[in-house]
Amino acid sequence: MAVPASARTGLPWEHRQGRGFFNAFIETLVMVLTRPAEAFGIMKREGGLGEPLIYALIGGCVGGIASFLFSLGFQSLGLFTDRHDSGLAAMAGLGIGSAMIILLPVFIVIGLFIGSAIVHLCLMIVGGANQSFEATFRVLAFSHGSAGPLQIIPLCGGLISGVWAVVCTCFGLARAHETDTGRAVLAVFLPLIVCCGGGILIALMFGALGAWTATSHH
Numbered sequence: 001m002a003v004p005a006s007a008r009t010g011l012p013w014e015h016r017q018g019r020g021f022f023n024a025f026i027e028t029l030v031m032v033l034t035r036p037a038e039a040f041g042i043m044k045r046e047g048g049l050g051e052p053l054i055y056a057l058i059g060g061c062v063g064g065i066a067s068f069l070f071s072l073g074f075q076s077l078g079l080f081t082d083r084h085d086s087g088l089a090a091m092a093g094l095g096i097g098s099a100m101i102i103l104l105p106v107f108i109v110i111g112l113f114i115g116s117a118i119v120h121l122c123l124m125i126v127g128g129a130n131q132s133f134e135a136t137f138r139v140l141a142f143s144h145g146s147a148g149p150l151q152i153i154p155l156c157g158g159l160i161s162g163v164w165a166v167v168c169t170c171f172g173l174a175r176a177h178e179t180d181t182g183r184a185v186l187a188v189f190l191p192l193i194v195c196c197g198g199g200i201l202i203a204l205m206f207g208a209l210g211a212w213t214a215t216s217h218h
Contacts, residue, residue: 007041007042008041008042008043008044008045009042010042010043010044010047011028011031011032011039011042011043011044011142012024012027012028012031013025013027013028013051013052013055013142014043014044014047014051025055025058028055028142028146029059029145029146029149032142032143032146032168033146033147033150033164033168036143036167036168036171036172037171037174037175039142039172040139040142040171040172040174040175040176041175043138043139043142043172043175043176044138045131045132045134045135045138045176046132046134046135048134049134049137049138049141052137052138052141052142052145053109053112053141055141055142055145056108056112056140056141056142056144056145056148057105057108057109057145058145059144059145059146059147059148059149060104060105060108060144060145060148061104061105061108061148062148062149062151062152063147063148063149063150063151063152063157063161064100064101064104064108064148064151065101065104066149066151066152066157067151067157067158068100068101112137112140112141112144113137115140116133116136116137116140116141117133118191119136119140119169119173119187119188119191120133120136120137122186122187122188122190122191123136123173123177123179123183123184123187125187125190126183126186126187126190127179127183128173128177128179128180128183128184128186128187129177129179130177130178130179131176131177131178135176135177136173136176136177138176139169139172139173139176140169140172142168142172143165143168143169143172144165144169146165146168147161147162147164147165147168148161148165149161150164166188169184169188170184170185170188171184172184173187173188
């Protein structure tokens, strides 16, 4: 069902001047994670890429730093590593992790633009792209920015964050582009389907080549 433009009042983050920076972020995060259909039903589909990008950077950096600190803590305690090498592993992890944290904002920006372009293309392929690329970008930015902080959950936070980001993205694409949920889900998983299909095809080709080579030697 089409949502009138006037009904899209915008997420709390888009009104942070009046609500306050921190309150607007938390309200948007909770709304997107717990009521994604409602959240993306009121999200503005236009207004620039800057606001959603800042939101995604904050959420992504919070999650990335939390994940790094948990990993460093586990390594320093000798968990998941050889106890004799735990000190060396912690030092190596600290160096690599520090570099990753410095570059994390760059990775988030690049990943968000590339991911949005791929998803929007897939949405066009399945016939569900009824709005511009900006609408797709805003959905992915608010979805991943909201799911990112879930990485503060020990051990399984990364998995929960990734899964919930996908769930929110599917709801978001359906509401933002006013298409059915099936097309939105297919657009999100189409790259994975293509990659898996390509991988299987390559494996079959190499298997057939190996069988042919073995037969020819006999």
